[in-house]
């Protein structure tokens with residue numbers, strides 16, 4: 435098949451879908467969105483039941499400020515579509531035995547307090563009184579934390595984009611070149627001629643990059659959903675916040691009758707083509723151990739679901755949102771490093787601005803695609819650890 439379009443977006447996870455949606459709202463451009471497994475497939479990183487939203491980012495005000503801006507965009511999308519996508523619950527950061535985790539929580543509290551964002555510290559009895567389902571000495575609270583209904587959000591962006599004329603096809607892009615004009619080939623034998631192209635293929639990114647550009651490490655992450663063995667009401671989003679423990683994070687039973695628990699520190703590099711998609715018993719046991727310490731009613735709970743998802747980790751957990759330095763018409767959005775979902779509407783807006791040759795509404799120097807322009811180290815301890 436020979437196709438012609440103004441903008442071709444490769445990769446229909448949340449970032450590709452949000453970009454297609456945004457461009458379709460801003461212009462009359464012809465937009466084609468291609469995904470090798472189809473939008474909403476089980477392999478992508480975006481299609482899980484829920485994801486964490488938070489303002490808390492340690493001492494890194496940059497991400498906190500991005501989260502503030504993104505919240506407005508989620509709210510706008512909810513109003514426009516009449517779908518609830520973000521359930522406000524707050525985020526409870528429980529004090530534990532791990533220094534690094536405690537420091538991150540404390541610096542998040544300090545940043546949120548400095549920015550007058552209403553952070554709270556719960557000490558001893560006050561914590562027990564407000565959140566009896568948790569067991570810790572103290573905790574910090576980010577009142578802006580919440581649960582994003584992830585697969586519902588992906589579906590919403592994609593169907594809104596489709597309603598605005600975006601053509602969505604299940605096709606695997608094998609090659610693209612920008613000389614003399616932008617041409618894209620698919621495994622199905624199609625040739626697409628496009629004026630502009632956006633690449634949002636998450637964990638599969640390395641297959642499409644040339645030397646000198648920032649690469650990613652796909653890592654295998656394991657999620658466990660546990661049904662509380664008592665007090666199920668205390669684990670609904672109306673009474674249970676998102677929570678962080680020393681090495682795990684959890685989400686209340688939203689979109690499913692189980693509480694999601696996952697290790698936020700797993701480093702298990704994989705090839706996205708061959709990654710094993712089943713959860714190890716050892717991880718389930720580690721989640722139970724974390725619950726024994728911090729959330730006892732979950733420790734013996736029935737496993738209602740498990741899932742493996744891949745992070746696309748950059749060297750420092752900062753995203754890539756940039757134009758190809760040699761090919762102005764190619765724009766990249768990847769490396770969302772286990773913490774990008776919450777920013778999807780903003781990322782969609784930024785990628786749309788790049789592709790439409792507008793000045794980006796945010797300083798994107800931190801998200802350069804060029805290795806030489808990226809910061810060496812992140813300042814806060816727990817960026818990109820799955821929330």
Ligand SMILES: Cc1cc2nc3c(=O)[nH]c(=O)nc-3n(C[C@H](O)[C@H](O)[C@H](O)COP(=O)(O)OP(=O)(O)OC[C@H]3O[C@@H](n4cnc5c(N)ncnc54)[C@H](O)[C@@H]3O)c2cc1C
Pocket residue numbers: 444445446447448449450468469470471472473474475477478479480481484485486487605606607608634635636637638655656657742743744745767768769770771772773774775776777820821
């Ligand atoms: C376990 C886990 C927990 C997470 N928790 C959180 C959280 O709580 N909060 C948060 O903010 N973020 C979280 N994240 C991160 C967030 O989910 C990801 O950053 C985000 O989903 C990435 O979206 P994406 O669109 O870039 O990639 P993906 O969703 O992976 O989409 C990429 C798409 O590209 C397609 N594709 C690949 N190659 C090709 C090709 N050659 N041709 C056509 N299509 C192709 C794939 O089929 C896929 O659909 C988590 C991630 C994981 C894995």
